[in-house]
Amino acid sequence: xxxxxxxxxxxxxxxxxxxxxxxxxxxxxxxxxxxxxxxxxxxxxxxxxxxxxxxxxxxxxxxxxxxxxxxxxxxxxxxxxxxxxxxxxxxxxxxxxxxxxxxxxxxxxxxxxxxxxxxxxxxxxxxxxxxxxxxxxxxxxxxxxxxxxxxxxxxxxxxxxxxxxxxxxxxxxxxxxxxxxxxxxxxxxxxxxxxxxxxxxxxxxxxxxxxxxxxxxxxxxxxxxxxxxxxxxxxxxxxxxxxxxxxxxxxxxxxxxxxxxxxxxxxxxxxxxxxxxxxxxxxxxxxxxxxxxxxxxxxxxxxxxxxxxxxxxxxxxxxxxxxxxxxxxxxxxxxxxxxxxxxxxxxxxxxxxxxxxxxxxxxxxxxxxxxxxxxxxxxxxxxxxxxxx
Amino acid sequence: xxxxxxxxxxxxxxxxxxxxxxxxxxxxxxxxxxxxxxxxxxxxxxxxxxxxxxxxxxxxxxxxx
Numbered sequence: 343x344x345x346x347x348x349x350x351x352x353x354x355x356x357x358x359x360x361x362x363x364x365x366x367x368x369x370x371x372x373x374x375x376x377x378x379x380x381x382x383x384x385x386x387x388x389x390x391x392x393x394x395x396x397x398x399x400x401x402x403x404x405x406x407x408x409x410x411x412x413x414x415x416x417x418x419x420x421x422x423x424x425x426x427x428x429x430x431x432x433x434x435x436x437x438x439x440x441x442x443x444x445x446x447x448x449x450x451x452x453x454x455x456x457x458x459x460x461x462x463x464x465x466x467x468x469x470x471x472x473x474x475x476x477x478x479x480x481x482x483x484x485x486x487x488x489x490x491x492x493x494x495x496x497x498x499x500x501x502x503x504x505x506x507x508x509x510x511x512x513x514x515x516x517x518x519x520x521x522x523x524x525x526x527x528x529x530x531x532x533x534x535x536x537x538x539x540x541x542x543x544x545x546x547x548x549x550x551x552x553x554x555x556x557x558x559x560x561x562x563x564x565x566x567x568x569x570x571x572x573x574x575x576x577x578x579x580x581x582x583x584x585x586x587x588x589x590x591x592x593x594x595x596x597x598x599x600x601x602x603x604x605x606x607x608x609x610x611x612x613x614x615x616x617x618x619x620x621x622x623x624x625x626x627x628x629x630x631x632x633x634x635x636x637x638x639x640x641x642x643x644x645x646x647x648x649x650x651x652x653x654x655x656x657x658x659x660x661x662x663x664x665x666x667x668x669x670x671x672x673x674x675x676x677x678x679x680x681x682x683x684x685x686x687x688x689x690x691x692x693x694x695x696x697x698x699x700x701x702x703x704x705x706x707x708x709x710x711x712x713x714x715x716x717x718x719x720x721x722x723x724x725x726x727x728x729x730x731x
Numbered sequence: 732x733x734x735x736x737x738x739x740x741x742x743x744x745x746x747x748x749x750x751x752x753x754x755x756x757x758x759x760x761x762x763x764x765x766x767x768x769x770x771x772x773x774x775x776x777x778x779x780x781x782x783x784x785x786x787x788x789x790x791x792x793x794x795x796x
Binding site for chain 1: 774777778780781782783785790791793794795
């Protein structure tokens with residue numbers, strides 16, 4: 343094989359691998375956060391009283407082990423999940439605790455475990471998640487914060503009832519899916535209006551006989567979080583985030599929880615899961631700590647130790663509410679040539695933009711150079727629930 | 732002779748700093764903190780982050796530590 347051809351083949355292979363990685367592990371990231379936060383909450387619990395976690399996990403429909411939480415129908419445990427599995431499943435693959443704890447859910451258990459742990463993919467589950475992503479306001483800004491409050495409250499209330507800790511942990515996982523989404527920069531201020539604007543612009547211009555029309559045709563087809571222009575831009579680029587407690591960190595989005603450094607991107611898929619990327623270390627510490635506080639309060643409630651009044655949502659003090667060093671993407675209508683190039687590049691990679699969305703990691707799409715900074719529009723809601731106003 | 736040596740040293744220093752300022756995030760070498768990110772905007776070498784007044788700074792201890 344001529345050297346030039348070999349070089350081209352290798353380059354294409356590398357670019358294909360890198361591009362695929364940019365869209366992987368989203369569910370796995372939720373799963374990792376949930377798993378680590380649960381572990382951290384159990385450690386905190388045992389620090390206060392030795393052996394308490396073991397006692398709690400010996401209660402009905404729970405087990406001492408990685409897959410600690412049962413899925414229950416007709417009072418029978420028909421499957422066991424890690425807490426991380428449940429954080430990943432709720433919101434993206436199932437919308438309610440009733441749906442997961444239903445005999446009909448049994449057929450989905452093994453394939454969902456594989457998907458959310460990043461071990462494989464499944465077309466049926468992918469279609470399921472896309473259907474949910476088309477209308478998922480509880481993953482964004484104020485609605486996500488409200489959703490957390492609603493389900494965490496439910497978890498706290500039922501945790502104190504006899505033999506209901508397992509159920510409380512399901513509600514807590516549902517709550518924490520929305521909660522952890524609020525650490526993704528693309529979810530902090532995108533309440534879908536910007537996406538709707540892109541789609542509306544596309545629909546308006548789709549029939550024009552100009553260079554605008556092909557891009558507009560494309561935009562008119564884009565719906566849902568998977569193909570959200572602003573969402574993808576902010577999640578990939580990130581910003582410096584700060585919470586009410588005063589912690590500041592570089593935060594990214596829901597495809598960059600662990601790996602953003604190009605050094606880590608050279609790792610194999612399995613090794614990447616353990617890559618200690620310095621750029622994301624603080625992000626991981628803060629999210630896991632916040633989620634663990636929330637879980638800890640549910641576990642404590644089940645022992646009869648009530649959460650202090652006004653501090654039920656103390657984990658929210660750790661949610662990012664201020665941001666700086668951010669850049670908005672240049673609106674799609676002002677970078678038509680770049681979108682056409684991206685569309686062509688992604689098509690060559692076998693990842694059509696219509697299905698995989700705007701991939702900012704390929705470098706075609708540009709950002710406004712002017713710095714974008716401010717507070718999230720739900721900051722008062724966070725302050726109020728965190729107990730400081 | 733001394734002035735020629737000083738000039739050469741200055742030019743080399745300048746070239747070194749210029750190469751650092753255009754370093755990609757993966758190349759963690761160089762005497763300065765600011766880097767150009769792949770998106771063309773400025774970032775800091777981890778674990779440093781940009782402070783609110785735009786300076787690369789080692790972040791404070793976490794609030795619970």
